[in-house]
Amino acid sequence: MKSSKLVSLSEAVSRLVPDGASVVMGCALEALIPFAAGHEMIRQKKKSLTLIGPISDILFDQLVGAGCVEKIRAAWVGNVITGSAYNFRRAVEGGNLKMEDHSNLTLAMALTAGAMGVPFMPARTALGSDLFRTNSGLKTITCPFTGNILTAIAALLPDVAVVHVQRADVFGNGHIWGNLGVTKEACLASRHVILTAEEIVDSQVITGDPNRVIVPGFRVSAVVHAPWGAHPSPVPGHYNRDHQAFIDYRNRSRTVDGFEEWKKMWVDPLRDSRTYPELLGKERVKALALKHHLPSVPVDYGY
């Protein structure tokens, strides 16, 4: 029989995210951001990581603040509803962080190239912009058919993709729904995939609807049970976005000391992701839970 890939968050991160690894996260943009996994990287004091992702919405800022990051390859690093990411700003302005500037499209196409197994993708974006000056993975080429000037975007091939899903089986088959961002491309482009899942379910729930599988189990290296593992970002079917947490983080992270306080409160106490809902507290859990349930109409995979 197939063997289970279910491990603890601590084991997944310690085995698959060595110092110096390149990690793609926050692939669904504002939703399903794997905060639990990122916080475990902070607890394990990872060093010299390269972070890859479209916008990250404060997760990258937290890893930068904790000193885990050497380089970021991203389109945007900030706090969606408040603006600046302060650790990120301090690090770049202090010359302590390498930056490769993408747009959302160049990043998506770079991961698509990695997923498809080609060394680059041609695009019509970014021409005339200064992204070419702060991203060595962009060059201009001429189309062999039309003569158009195009942007060639070098493939991104992360060491590991960390993806939060709603439900997964122990073999690594996971369901995701909602807006998908660059999740599929990131999984296929990466050497390893870690799934953190709100729920671990019977395999038949997953293989009973194979169109919702984001990446086949044989491409996944580890599955972790991490309820509320994407908080404060939203998880369709599970919980709403915790806007207040993003505002609180902005306020705390304005100073280095404030960030340390935030970290002491939200990252350090946890040794096992299963206790996160306790840390969050019953009231907040209740406030963020779905109030209106809208189940999809089933489809038939019979024969």
Place this chain on the structure above:
Amino acid sequence: MKSSKLVSLSEAVSRLVPDGASVVMGCALEALIPFAAGHEMIRQKKKSLTLIGPISDILFDQLVGAGCVEKIRAAWVGNVITGSAYNFRRAVEGGNLKMEDHSNLTLAMALTAGAMGVPFMPARTALGSDLFRTNSGLKTITCPFTGNILTAIAALLPDVAVVHVQRADVFGNGHIWGNLGVTKEACLASRHVILTAEEIVDSQVITGDPNRVIVPGFRVSAVVHAPWGAHPSPVPGHYNRDHQAFIDYRNRSRTVDGFEEWKKMWVDPLRDSRTYPELLGKERVKALALKHHLPSVPVDYGY
């Protein structure tokens, strides 16, 4: 309010498939082949069509036999379980059909380029093959980053994609499940999209599960109710593949006269796509219907 795009098959084909049009069909490969729409093109005596698709499994052969086709851009034209497509063979061997040879990957990437709005895609396939001699949309290029020799595949931009789906609303939002082939890319690459649907359903069924939508309604030009509209190919959730029909077609189409007989029996009598099940007969409908129903577990799109 939004206006309905629901029209008869006859109107959709007459309005959106003029003589000389390029039409992509059979996008899910062996499943969901839009035979009803293809047969309507035969009844309307379309001329000089360019057909685009990965394998087509006898649909292209039927249109060639009926004299509708000037050119085929495809990876494979035949009958999956019996081999040769006889009208196609006769036409190519007689010098009456232009052929552009693709592989499944070059065709998928050509449509992907069309969908993405770029003039070509780089690939690592087909190098050293003679596809380059019978497809002017393939050239070799050098990767600007790695120096690798690559195949550049020119974008395909069909005039119209004809796609059979399981269920759609009248606004053009359609659900598809099962293996998807190149359906999404074909829809996005094409100027117009015609959906033929097993069922027309309330819009809330579709927008209640937006991850199953194959292409957003604003990109769709016409929706047609065509029950059993993909027979004899299989439709997940609705009916199994009618193997005997493919074998019968092989036997009939071995000669020009045999093909004409087949056409008289299966294409000419129909005036309305909704009456096809009558032509098929109750027994066959029953034999092909699903015997084992396996509904998916719903997911929650609430908030």
Place this chain on the structure above:
Amino acid sequence: MTENYTLPQLMVAAAAREIADHEVVFVGMRLPLLGFLLAGSTHAPHAVGVYELGVVRDTLSPEPIMTMGDLPNLTGACWLADTIDIMSLLQKGLVDISFIGGAQVDRFGNLNTSYIGGFQSPATRLPGSGGACDLACLAKRHIIVMTHEKRRFKEKVDYITSPGYGDGAGWRERVGLPRGGPRAVITTLGVLRFDPMTCEMVLVSVRPGVSVETVSFHTGWPLKIAPDLSQTPAPTQAELAMIRRFDPEGYWTGSDKNL
């Protein structure tokens, strides 16, 4: 005069007016998101919103949203898909209009949201492009929405995150951009458009109570003024009511803090 609206409300209303019915709108964050919702609930009910997260919707969300990633924005969407699908609509030229904010802009509408003070040793690192560069390159037209200050309206931006008209007429074609360019700049002081011949920014309307001199003073180059300069229309009561419905807490439009 006493104004019964905030500056963000004025800008949201001005942004909404740029959207025509039946258009495909690439919806961004903050004020442009509200502008799209306002347009969709007033003069442009058939506008389709596409969101870079992987969302297409042509109806209002069942509850107010703070950002496009909020779950009500997924409920009843007509497509939930991949970012590349949405960006491909843009790259193919199927997006009619989009909106971009910026920290710095020059007279040709080139925008900087990346580095203040040069990228080698920046004084300030801003969040970056996100989708803005793509919108500026690939939408049929885009609208710039930003605070009007001299330090932001610069003779030359420190870094081009999102190309406008480069150094003037013909530049976009020369660098290979397939279409588009900025159509208007909606600011805290008025609205500017671009001269079709020179591609230079021209002031076409000023906010009620603001003088041309004030606008010029806050602009870092000698500002061109349209001969038929008008007043930016104040938001109507109906528009204000609708904006309050979409931003009930006033997080975005209650004061000027979040511009």
Place this chain on the structure above:
Amino acid sequence: MTENYTLPQLMVAAAAREIADHEVVFVGMRLPLLGFLLAGSTHAPHAVGVYELGVVRDTLSPEPIMTMGDLPNLTGACWLADTIDIMSLLQKGLVDISFIGGAQVDRFGNLNTSYIGGFQSPATRLPGSGGACDLACLAKRHIIVMTHEKRRFKEKVDYITSPGYGDGAGWRERVGLPRGGPRAVITTLGVLRFDPMTCEMVLVSVRPGVSVETVSFHTGWPLKIAPDLSQTPAPTQAELAMIRRFDPEGYWTGSDKNL
């Protein structure tokens, strides 16, 4: 000797033996499909099957299937996706083994499934590549399965649909192919492999009851014979029982008609 198996059954068994456990197999149509099912139910239970339609599965379908598009092949799959996703696994080098049939093959394993007699005015137009060209270019290794006849085993094929080793050693690297090449040819008369130095086909086993002379006679070039030539193992009773389970009507393996 009396054989208690058909030629297709022999070939299916030989094809199955090429698959190792835990491998990712790009599953084709006809005999290779049966070979994969046989391997998965005998020595390679952890093999993963990927199908160009957009299917990945690591369990047997709940009912026998005639072709990969049959609905039982979707039931319980671990991924239903786009063709480009499956082909991308291949292009990235994640597919260990695949199988291809052919109408013509030459000594370097180049295959023709497109045009007999030159593409300008072909005597016979065959269906074409399908995914075969991609498998031949991009799988880590591929296996050719075909009828052994002189008109098919040609000094030079009329058209290269699916590249083998071109004109010999070093050719694949020269044209830019990233990996792979044919590993074996399973025919109605025996099994051939490729000399690692010259990349030329070498007969390594013959079917029970067939002589080397017969194989040479049916080959269109002076055929190299392995010094340790053996006999192709006949399918075991257990293998035959399993093949009959997957092809209960004997459509593919009941006689030699569908080779």
